Amino acid sequence: MIDELGHFALVLAFGVSLVQMIVPMIGAHRRDAGLMAVARPAAIAQLALIATAFAVLVYAFVTSDFSLVLVAENSHTTKPLIYKIAGVWGNHEGSMVLWVLILSLYGALVALFGDNLPDGLRARVLAVQASIAVAFLAFILFTSNPFLRLDPAPFEGKGLNPLLQDPGLAFHPPFLYAGYVGLSMAFSFAIAALLEGRVDAGWARWVRPWTLLAWLALTIGIAMGSWWSYYTLGWGGYWFWDPVENASLMPWIVATALLHSAIVAEKRGALKSWTILLAIFAFSLSLVGTFLVRSGVLNSVHAFANDPSRGLVILCIVFFFVGGALALYGWRAPLLKAEGLFAPISREGALVLNNLLLSAAAFAVFIGTLYPLFLDAVGGPKITVGPPFFNLTFGPIMLPLLCLVPLGPFLAWKRADLFPALQRLYGAAAAAIVAALIVLAVKTHGPWLAALGMALAMWLVAGAFVELATRIGLFTNPVAVSLRRAARLPRAQWGMVLAHGGLGIVVAGIVGMTAWRQELVTALKPGESAELAGYTLTLEKVGMREGPNYEALVGVVHVSRDGRDLGYMLPEKRNFPVERQEKTEAAIRTNGVSDLYIVIGEDNGQGAFTIRAYENSFAPWIWAGAIIMAFGGIVSLTDRRYRVGAPVRARARLASAPAE
Amino acid sequence: MTRKQRRATFIALGLGILAVAVGLVLNAMRDNIVFFYSPSDVVEKSIAPGTRFRLGGMVEKGSLRHTGPATIAFEVTDFSKRIPVTYTGLLPDLFREGQGVVAEGRLGADGNFTADTVLAKHDEKYMPPEVAAALKKSGRWKEGEEAKP
Numbered sequence: 001m002i003d004e005l006g007h008f009a010l011v012l013a014f015g016v017s018l019v020q021m022i023v024p025m026i027g028a029h030r031r032d033a034g035l036m037a038v039a040r041p042a043a044i045a046q047l048a049l050i051a052t053a054f055a056v057l058v059y060a061f062v063t064s065d066f067s068l069v070l071v072a073e074n075s076h077t078t079k080p081l082i083y084k085i086a087g088v089w090g091n092h093e094g095s096m097v098l099w100v101l102i103l104s105l106y107g108a109l110v111a112l113f114g115d116n117l118p119d120g121l122r123a124r125v126l127a128v129q130a131s132i133a134v135a136f137l138a139f140i141l142f143t144s145n146p147f148l149r150l151d152p153a154p155f156e157g158k159g160l161n162p163l164l165q166d167p168g169l170a171f172h173p174p175f176l177y178a179g180y181v182g183l184s185m186a187f188s189f190a191i192a193a194l195l196e197g198r199v200d201a202g203w204a205r206w207v208r209p210w211t212l213l214a215w216l217a218l219t220i221g222i223a224m225g226s227w228w229s230y231y232t233l234g235w236g237g238y239w240f241w242d243p244v245e246n247a248s249l250m251p252w253i254v255a256t257a258l259l260h261s262a263i264v265a266e267k268r269g270a271l272k273s274w275t276i277l278l279a280i281f282a283f284s285l286s287l288v289g290t291f292l293v294r295s296g297v298l299n300s301v302h303a304f305a306n307d308p309s310r311g312l313v314i315l316c317i318v319f320f321f322v323g324g325a326l327a328l329y330g331w332r333a334p335l336l337k338a339e340g341l342f343a344p345i346s347r348e349g350a351l352v353l354n355n356l357l358l359s360a361a362a363f364a365v366f367i368g369t370l371y372p373l374f375l376d377a378v379g380g381p382k383i384t385v386g387p388p389f390f391n392l393t394f395g396p397i398m399l400p401l402l403c404l405v406p407l408g409p410f411l412a413w414k415r416a417d418l419f420p421a422l423q424r425l426y427g428a429a430a431a432a433i434v435a436a437l438i439v440l441a442v443k444t445h446g447p448w449l450a451a452l453g454m455a456l457a458m459w460l461v462a463g464a465f466v467e468l469a470t471r472i473g474l475f476t477n478p479v480a481v482s483l484r485r486a487a488r489l490p491r492a493q494w495g496m497v498l499a500h501g502g503l504g505i506v507v508a509g510i511v512g513m514t515a516w517r518q519e520l521v522t523a524l525k526p527g528e529s530a531e532l533a534g535y536t537l538t539l540e541k542v543g544m545r546e547g548p549n550y551e552a553l554v555g556v557v558h559v560s561r562d563g564r565d566l567g568y569m570l571p572e573k574r575n576f577p578v579e580r581q582e583k584t585e586a587a588i589r590t591n592g593v594s595d596l597y598i599v600i601g602e603d604n605g606q607g608a609f610t611i612r613a614y615e616n617s618f619a620p621w622i623w624a625g626a627i628i629m630a631f632g633g634i635v636s637l638t639d640r641r642y643r644v645g646a647p648v649r650a651r652a653r654l655a656s657a658p659a660e
Numbered sequence: 661m662t663r664k665q666r667r668a669t670f671i672a673l674g675l676g677i678l679a680v681a682v683g684l685v686l687n688a689m690r691d692n693i694v695f696f697y698s699p700s701d702v703v704e705k706s707i708a709p710g711t712r713f714r715l716g717g718m719v720e721k722g723s724l725r726h727t728g729p730a731t732i733a734f735e736v737t738d739f740s741k742r743i744p745v746t747y748t749g750l751l752p753d754l755f756r757e758g759q760g761v762v763a764e765g766r767l768g769a770d771g772n773f774t775a776d777t778v779l780a781k782h783d784e785k786y787m788p789p790e791v792a793a794a795l796k797k798s799g800r801w802k803e804g805e806e807a808k809p
Contacts, residue, residue: 384694386764
């Protein structure tokens with residue numbers, strides 16, 4: 001009964017979305033306040049209905065209601081509670097419901113907190129947002145109904161893919177979706193602005209926090225996914241350039257570009273139509289990502305759906321929104337008047353360069369990801385484009401961008417002189433050279449290029465610090481004055497410093513992993529030892545352990561270094577009898593700078609167990625840096641200008657200080 | 661600088677970066693594409709030894725052997741041709757005899773395929789699309805289905 005309620009709520013949500021799509025749009029066109037006013041209650045009702053459906057689904061999973069096909073296929077009574085809940089989105093239908101839930105959540109947030117938006121813009125934004133909901137709710141209801149019944153209901157479910165039974169992965173999809181779908185806000189604002197034919201500073205100020213929110217959720221989601229693959233897939237790799245990973249990276253790159261161009265649109269009134277185009281592309285790439293992951297065209301842990309008709313429907317949705325948006329752009333964009341002239345060497349110029357390089361990087365990833373699929377679709381040979389392709393394209397494009405990141409904030413708006421800006425970065429340059437020299441002195445093995453890589457990382461971190469120090473006058477004022485200035489510094493400024501510094505730490509992690517990671521593959525009998533990067537690993541014994549819904553083979557590995565006892569590490573190989581699958585649990589020991597990573601395999605038939613161990617230099621920095629970047633996004637989001645309830649002040653600030 | 665010159669500067673910059681990006685992509689495409697072949701493809705197309713490619717098919721039942729401390733050997737079949745494969749390292753969790761596999765590596769002069777990466781399907785119901793296509797092509801798709809217990 002309750003399941004029918006969930007289904008009914010979804011159908012109602014579809015109806016409400018249809019109304020929300022049509023009525024406010026007509027209202028905005030006719031300037032009819034009554035019709036426009038429909039948008040806000042409709043958006044909130046839409047959220048309430050989809051949340052109801054989602055809650056019913058969660059309830060069905062938690063209570064193991066196997067009369068639902070979805071639950072029977074993807075859950076099991078012995079599964080721990082957290083994975084019963086995570087199981088809701090660990091499958092195609094449930095993950096699509098989560099997708100529309102987050103979509104409607106964003107819409108409802110605009111409805112609830114959009115008091116300072118002009119009525120027409122708000123009505124149009126909500127109508128566009130509803131049109132996306134209509135498309136995806138129809139997709140769910142007609143091709144992927146999560147509330148299908150199974151009669152008779154089985155006594156037990158089939159379980160969830162053990163690879164997905166992991167805390168890192170349980171919360172990876174919600175964050176990733178919050179990011180993917182969050183870009184729909186930028187998209188809806190862009191379409192609404194095109195329909196109105198007007199983009200002002202207020203528009204850009206509204207788009208930025210939404211993009212920032214989506215960007216930081218996407219950053220966390222990508223970092224979690226990467227961390228998950230690092231410790232569960234047993235290869236110790238953090239990024240595989242897998243199409244599914246690329247599907248999340250592409251919107252991230254474009255969202256990053258959008259964040260930067262929106263600054264120019266907000267502060268200088270320039271790059272308006274380019275910002276709109278980026279907003280369209282960012283969400284389009286989210287849709288392409290949804291298509292790639294949900295259509296089953298990819299061979300991946302994410303590809304739940306194998307029904308080709310679903311892929312076709314999503315492809316149609318993608319074409320409709322991307323094609324429609326670009327057509328509208330071509331028709332209306334010329335109406336947007338450009339303002340704010342600037343010289344090539346200026347803050348704006350630097351941000352344009354940032355945008356061009358990021359777009360080029362997204363382009364390279366796009367080709368590498370979709371070309372093999374395209375070739376296959378037209379009947380060409382089956383090919384794979386692996387990491388070497390991306391290293392040769394993405395790398396060289398990002399390199400100049402990374403070099404220029406610290407310089408940008410030192411350039412003045414409108415017209416700048418390069419030399420004084422560079423002069424301020426002498427300290428950062430010196431720090432980078434010192435970092436390179438230290439690397440050359442300490443790390444005797446590994447490529448010398450790594451020293452340059454570390455210098456680049458230091459350049460980014462020190463550059464961010466110099467930016468902060470200059471803003472608060474750290475070396476020119478008494479410390480107390482500096483601290484007071486630091487406290488008064490706009491949060492967005494802090495956010496930028498953190499994000500750019502975090503980027504430097506990510507770069508250090510990637511360079512370290514690429515240059516100095518050491519690997520050992522061997523087979524050990526209990527009692528035998530092996531050496532890796534100065535560590536002595538002794539397999540003392542191998543035993544079995546019972547988990548809640550698995551049985552694990554546990555290797556007891558003693559670790560020591562130069563005679564110093566460093567304790568035990570316990571790599572596991574878990575066997576899930578219900579799903580008849582195995583899952584590797586790597587043992588990871590970190591000292592903050594490098595990880596010791598051990599994986600155990602099966603008995604090779606002669607009483608020895610395969611052991612694969614890595615010393616992953618700087619690996620933890622990759623995720624630490626990503627978290628710092630995301631934290632920078634959070635700090636920036638709390639900036640007074642974006643704070644809900646402070647609209648008057650924001651307007652006053654804008655009027656008094658147009659060029660900050 | 662006049663307005664026109666400024667605009668020209670940015671357009672030139674944009675086109676320049678686009679040209680570099682296209683150049684990089686084309687250059688990387690030339691050398692870094694890995695083709696996917698079934699065992700029948702390998703025999704019929706007489707792939708030159710040393711070429712890097714992906715080999716996909718089913719792991720022949722009863723062919724899995726441990727040949728070294730951490731080295732294993734098995735055969736990949738599409739039910740019409742078989743290719744022997746050796747691999748050093750840990751097999752993925754879902755690697756099993758009689759099920760789908762994709763191995764990436766190089767073919768030796770002796771016809772032995774040395775894999776440096778082995779990918780297995782991700783769950784019970786799932787077969788890599790490449791393997792399914794290869795099996796369909798060899799006309800052994802149904803047999804593959806029936807061969808499963």
